[in-house]
Amino acid sequence: MSDDLELSVTRLIDAPIDVVWRVFTEQTNEWFCPKPWRAEVDWDLRAGGRSATVMYGPNGEENRMEGIILEAVPGKRVVFTDAFKGDWTPQGPFMVGFFEFEEEDGKTRYTGRARHWTEVAKQQHQAMGFADGWGKVAEQLAELAEKAKVEARAVTGDFPRMAFPNESPAYREARSAQSRGADTNSGRRPSTWLVTSEQV
Template identity: 95%
Template sequence: MSDNLELSVTRLIDAPIDVVWRVFTEQTNEWFCPKPWRAEVDWDLRAGGRSNTVMYGPNGEENRMEGIILEAIPGKRVVFTDAFKGDWTPQGPFIIGFFEFEAEGDKTRYTGRARHWTEVAKQQHQAMGFADGWGKVAEQLAELAERARAEA
């Protein structure tokens, strides 16, 4: 797969990986989508696990996303796709998503990536506001993790 079909955001979070991972997994609904939207996220974080997310907009919008977790390595990486529903039923694929964590001293480098099947899908994702949306998600994750680190 060519990197030219990938979009990504990265952020250095002022908290160690264990804190970032705990917030990532235990407070997912709080960081998963940009406010004023809210999310209900139900992930079975294991290879083959179900990924089910509903995002609710401020004007009654509802965006449902169902998929499969392809890989889940605690404290390191989660890979998911919307190419299949929970029972391995194919559906119109949009992305393979990656959430990755890497230690940088006592901080964590978070990277969110979306890999697309086609240039058209990548362009659609850019037009939907990928950079702003996934950037805001990274910011919200960082704020929660940095607050949790300070409270520890």
């Protein structure tokens, strides 16, 4: 697929990836679509998982989207498509979407991309307001993440750590115990936000 069929937005978020990923996964309904619209997002963040979204407009509009998660790498990227719905049932494809995160000097480079099957679909997406819409989504994600960063510092003076799905509960508990022991000398307890296998 040619890059000529791709649309993208990017934003440097003043928060570390752990914080951005937490907001991305736990406060999805708050950033997913431009206000005054609101969203109800049902994601099963694993390869083959369901991607279902309903967006509600201020005048009673309702836009439903059903798709499949193609890839989900915690703290790295999520890839989804509307080419299939549940149980790999084909449906008229429009795009493959990407949410990507990269560390950049202690901050997070967020990129949202949409790859289209045809030039017609790309132009249609542009006409729908891709740049403004996806740009506003990036802005809302940034505002939430930067607020969460400030709140985390105010409470603990530290940032959370992110657990990955292949970590067993026993491993996480052992790591947590080790962290508590390491913090004994400093007189504070660590703050730990975990993205568990149930969430990803």
